[in-house]
Amino acid sequence: MLDYHLHLWEHGQRSLDATLEQVAAYCEHAQAEGVTEIALTEHFYRFRQAEVLRGWWDEDEADQGLRSGMRQYWDDEQGGDLDRYVEVALAAKAAGLPVVVGLEVDYFRGRMDIVERLLAGYPFDVLLGSVHWLGAWGFDNNAVPAFAAEWEARKVEAVWDDYTTSLEELAASGTCDVLAHPDLCKVFGHVPGAPDEFYDRMAEAAASSGMAAEVSSAGWRKPIDEAYPAPPLLERFKARGVPVTTASDAHRLAIVADRRTDVRSLLTAAGYTSLRAYAARTPRDVDI
Template sequence: MPADYHTHTPLCLHATGEPEEYIAAALAAGLTEYGVSDHAPARPEPFDDWRMLESDLPAYYDWIERARAAAGSMPVRAGMECDWLPGCEGWIEDLAGRYPWDYLIGSVHYLGVWDFDNPKWLGRWAESDVDAVWTSYWQTYAEMAKSRLFDILGHPDLVKKFSHRPAGDLARFYEPAIEVIAASGCTIELNTAGWHKPCEEAYPHPQFLALAHQAGIPLVISSDSHAPGEVARDFAKAIEWAKSAGYTETQLFEKRQRRAELLGGSRANMPYQEHDS
């Protein structure tokens, strides 16, 4: 199975389980590698109620080391999922220097002050112009990619989580963002958690995935697990989605450099490539 790099810990206040339980699940799934990437702190604190605080970072480093101790010969990579927020660039650069990270995931969960994927604010969707929300989301996502602060861009079409989608061909939203992502050198993820949300569809949509492959954008497959039983969830199905879009390989990360892994788990005979971030 490919590496699973998008996974969480209880430090984000909405995940459960111990490092050893996550590693046991990763080993049972036959993952190539496992990565820890909890929601990074954001300023000013407390920013919201679903992420680490800056004071939690030492405990987070300890979590990663416990996972490594339990993993035997399976590599455990260190990452964070960082929110793209207005003016966040200096803070992300600060966090990037705090630890020898293997990768950073960039995600868009906020449009202004609205964390649009939070069920707490589901009613706001009924008051919103869906086309306008999608336009804002994809512009924000492209800005995140353009920053080149991240190695992996998380759940590309998270905006569809509650099944609010504009009418017509959605390529009009996808194509401009894909152009920017391709120029950035970032990797995107095929995130299986969407199959278990109201949209009942992995992130991103197959059309986006096919366009991304055509543009030469690298791919990882991720579970976005918040409990041990979710590690590598639906990976066999995701592999088929990736192959249908034209992908033959995913990516492995170490010290913010990447190399190819053939779909099916074999490492391609390629050196790590540094991501210009």
Template sequence: MQTDYHNHLERGTLTLDYLKEFTNTAAKKGIEEFGISEHAYHFYQTKNILSNPWVEERRYYDMADYLQLFQEAWNQDIPVKMSIEMDYTPGKHAEMKKFMEAYPFDYVIGSIHWVEDFGIDLAEFRKEWDRRDTYYVYKKYFDQVVTLAESDLFDIIGHLDLVKIFKYVPEDESFLLEQYERATTALANSKTCVEISTAGLRKPVRELYPDKRLLQMCFNKGVPIVLSSDAHVPEHVGADFDQAIKLAQSVGYTKIMTFSKGERLEKDLG
């Protein structure tokens, strides 16, 4: 079983023809379970959850159109899961819960892209890394991983160590491992699965998410996994899954989690 649960239509259109480019690629690559998880900040219905100048320039979708797209796909028996990737926003648990419960998502991904006013993975903010304390950013990032897990709102946490995207990494390994330790403990006490994402191979860091040491801690503590490409174009669907599977197996995983309308079932990885 292979899954690809983290994918985006934002560079194209919310149309059946464009969606089919993704699902057709998934089928050709033997991916049995495929889902679209558009960024929640694009939708007018999330304005009360996350709002800043960068986001507001990119808020142009309505959830009614998103729902209609999936309904059209299901009417034609196109196998696609409906999801959303929500920016985890501290202090907005009630608002996030209300939004997520309002729609028939198969699963929900929670991701951390913002540390206070700092868009950690955005090209527009990259120079900020040279002006900020890397240790402070990492501490605050993993603070959010912990509270995301403790909220128990999300089925999957996206790209668990996205914070390394531009290769700014604390030199003190003991500090880094401390962040991994507390993050994985919180995840183990939640329903949240971790995705092994191949997107990092296409980013400046040129590594899978998460780091092998971090994934090993996940396995040791019984945190389930899924596979994801975080494709923003059809050709990236299922990209480099051989490497993702190899990493998963190297730390001991033999199963992955699958989702359907909030229900979960573990299946053999491969």
């Protein structure tokens, strides 16, 4: 098993310093759970190096409340140093720990060329691609009141359509290697009566881009109480030959490798016999 989606810091945490001891503790916990390799995948936007992207939310002219909510969220989350983070991850690798260096990269519509320039030159092993916001709306974050209220103002089908379009654009950009939590739009339990059309589009986006898809236990810790992706979407990934990684999306030590046996059962039921791992952004297959 792999845990290919891990954060060093909780949301809202202000002191964003990476340490070798923390990475070593993550590795030790993961190995005790039978995980052979982990990927550190902190959010790119939490680093000062992403600050040049500031203001992207102002392109969403529809709602001032969403824009100011996103501006506040961005300010509250920022402060890490990407150089230091990579340095610590490389030191962990050099010490023989079973860790690869990654990032969770958000989809910034119209700005992925800037993102690629900012990330060029860093020795990443794997980049996760995520859609967490639609325009200025952080749809998966109910801690911001304006974001939570927005769910009441939109139709579920329209949200899923917007999300899926963003996922398609992210995949087509070629910036990242793995689609993280592919059906995140279900996070609060809002699922269309007939989601098949969206599942088909998500699977096609992964297949046509050559990206892998992440199977994550994080959804079990959210109101939807279901892994990402839903079984019908995982079946479509399998049918189209989309490789998968496994992940907990932990933001703290106790959750590392969370529910790995349940994740394994999902994969086995869908017919998967291997996982995708990465080194220097080159894929290889490993045993489940």
